[in-house]
Amino acid sequence: MNNNIKAKKKFGQNFLHDNKVLENIIEVSELDKDTLVIEVGPGLGALTKYLCKYAGHVVCYEIDNDLINPLKVTLSEFNNYEIINEDILNIDLKSEIKRYNKYNKIYFISNLPYYITTPIITKILNEAPFVTRYVMMMQKEVGLRLTGEPKSKDYGAITIMLKYKGNARIMFDVDRKSFTPAPNVDSCVVRFDLYDYKKYNPLDEELLFKLIRASFIQRRKTLVNNLSTVYNKDFINKMLTDNSFNLNVRAEELSIQDFIKLADYIYNNK
Numbered sequence: 001m002n003n004n005i006k007a008k009k010k011f012g013q014n015f016l017h018d019n020k021v022l023e024n025i026i027e028v029s030e031l032d033k034d035t036l037v038i039e040v041g042p043g044l045g046a047l048t049k050y051l052c053k054y055a056g057h058v059v060c061y062e063i064d065n066d067l068i069n070p071l072k073v074t075l076s077e078f079n080n081y082e083i084i085n086e087d088i089l090n091i092d093l094k095s096e097i098k099r100y101n102k103y104n105k106i107y108f109i110s111n112l113p114y115y116i117t118t119p120i121i122t123k124i125l126n127e128a129p130f131v132t133r134y135v136m137m138m139q140k141e142v143g144l145r146l147t148g149e150p151k152s153k154d155y156g157a158i159t160i161m162l163k164y165k166g167n168a169r170i171m172f173d174v175d176r177k178s179f180t181p182a183p184n185v186d187s188c189v190v191r192f193d194l195y196d197y198k199k200y201n202p203l204d205e206e207l208l209f210k211l212i213r214a215s216f217i218q219r220r221k222t223l224v225n226n227l228s229t230v231y232n233k234d235f236i237n238k239m240l241t242d243n244s245f246n247l248n249v250r251a252e253e254l255s256i257q258d259f260i261k262l263a264d265y266i267y268n269n270k
C-alpha cells in the first residue's frame with residue numbers, strides 16, 4: 001500500500017493486499033475481453049489492475065478525491081479504463097453505461113465499501129438490469145444474509161429480491177489480515193448471476209416488491225403487524241387465512257413463491 005495514504009474509515013477504506021485473494025476474485029469472475037466491468041471503490045487500484053488486465057474495459061467510481069492520482073499511477077500501464085470521481089449512489093448508471101454498448105457482457109465487480117453494501121446492490125438491481133453478474137467482497141455476515149434460506153436468521157428482503165432475479169452464492173471466505181488496515185469483521189466473496197430467463201411470473205412485479213419490503217420492516221414483528229402499516233388489517237387476516245397461512249407467521253418463514261402467492265392475491269382482491 002502507498003505509505004503516504006491514510007485509509008479513511010468514513011469511506012469504508014480497507015485496501016486488499018493479498019494477491020492470492022485478488023487472483024481468486026478474477027478466477028470466479030470468469031472475465032474476458034468482451035466484458036465491461038463496473039467497479040465501485042477502486043481505491044488504490046489493487047483489484048482494478050487485475051480487472052484491466054482480464055476485462056475489455058473497466059469503469060470505476062471512486063468517491064475519494066485523494067485516491068485518484070495514486071490510482072492513475074497504479075493503472076499507468078493500461079488504457080482500457082475510466083475513473084469517475086463520484087459517489088456511486090448519485091450516478092445515473094443507465095445513461096452512463098449506454099456508451100459502452102459494444103460489450104456483450106457487463107459485470108459488477110467490487111471490494112465493496114461495507115457501510116453501503118445494501119444500497120449499492122439495491123441500486124444496481126433496480127437501475128442496471130444489464131449487469132448480469134456481480135462479484136462482491138462483503139462482510140461475511142451480510143454474505144450469509146444474501147444467500148440465506150427461509151427460516152434462517154440471515155434471511156431478509158434483499159435475499160428474496162436476489163432469489164427472484166438470480167442465483168447468489170458465497171464463493172470463498174477472506175481473512176481480515178488480507179486487508180490494510182484489517183477490518184474488525186470477517187469477509188467473503190459472493191457471486192450473483194442473473195437468470196437469463198424469467199423464472200417467476202407475478203401478476204404485478206411492483207406490487208410484489210412493495211409487499212416484500214413492507215413484510216420485513218421489523219424482523220421481530222409478525223407479518224400481520226408489518227403489513228398493517230400498508231394494508232387494512234382485516235384484509236391481511238383474510239388473505240393469510242384464504243392462503244392457509246398461520247396468522248402469526250413471520251416474513252422470514254415465507255419463500256419467494258409464498259410472497260408471489262400473496263402479491264397475486266392482493267392484485268386480484270384489491
Ligand code: SAM
Nearest residue numbers: 011014015016041042043062063087088111113
Ligand atoms: N478496491 C480497493 C481494494 O480492493 O483495495 C478498495 C476497496 S475499499 C473496501 C472501498 C472503496 O470504496 C474505497 O476506495 C472507498 O473510498 C470507496 N468508496 C466508499 N464509498 C464510496 C461511494 N459512495 N462511491 C464510490 N466509492 C466509494
